[in-house]
Amino acid sequence: MIDITTKPFKSTLIADRNTEDLYTEPGDFQSVKNAMNQYVLKFSKNGKKLYLVGEGYSPEGNKPFLDEFDLATKKTKRLWQADGISTYEQIIDVIDYEKGILLTAIESKTENMNYYIRTIGAKAPVKITNFPHPYESFKNVYKEKIRYKREDGVELSATLYLPADYDRKSGKKLPMIMWAYPKEFKSASAAGQVSTSPHEFTYLSYGTPIYWAAAGYAILDDADFPIIGEGTTEPNDLFIKQLVANAKAAIDAVDALGYIDRTKVGVGGHSYGA
Structure with a gap:
């Protein structure tokens, strides 16, 4: 991370890992389009935090997640992660970062992928599609x-x-x-x-x-x-x-x-x- 407000520019190392090591994969910083139609980092409303979405690799299988990155402390906070117990749930889009509203897709070995609105902290997501088993x-x-x-x-x-x-x-x-x-x-x-x-x-x-x-x-x-x-x-x-x-x-x-x-x-x- 480079701070261009300082002279000379100040750089801070925020991750040091083996790229082959999936289990330490930190996720991808999220971006949005600005007024110039260019992708830029997605900041929280107070400008103090960024967001990461990752696949959540683990020995038990993938458990996708949403993290919050604090620009002051350079530390992350896990906002949500799929439990991976009997389904695979991936984040398709973050509808509202501040309110914790996600568009996710859930599938299992026997159930076709369908889309859900998940609100972080709520008991269960709301199903918005009903695609049948295609085979x-x-x-x-x-x-x-x-x-x-x-x-x-x-x-x-x-x-x-x-x-x-x-x-x-x-x-x-x-x-x-x-x-x-x-x-x-x-x-x-x-x-x-x-x-x-x-x-x-x-x-x-x-x-x-x-x-x-x-x-x-x-x-x-x-x-x-x-x-x-x-x-x-x-x-x-x-x-x-x-x-x-x-x-x-x-x-x-x-x-x-x-x-x-x-x-x-x-x-x-x-x-x-x-």
């Missing part, structure tokens, strides 16, 4: 965020889908399609961080493998495939070794749950993941 044939497809470890101890996660009519206690072994995209990291701790919510609704697109759940396949989507290069080692120096380790860890994890035939696993991806 009735997929409504009962089982979805679970699973977490597991690579053989070197790196924490990993993926989203598992099982056919709607599959009995998880039956012992029946399903063929599995695993979809992944490797990502480069410079630290193992950052590679294992959770970057999504386990309560997100499943949106289907032309390129997703999730459709195959309707044909009797287990689907492991968004499987973590970190390629780590710590210190002077570059990630791609050990690309093949880590690629294999990631795939093995994912297959081992689902196999341990008793759902798949590990001899019938297809792996797909695109670009860097092809």
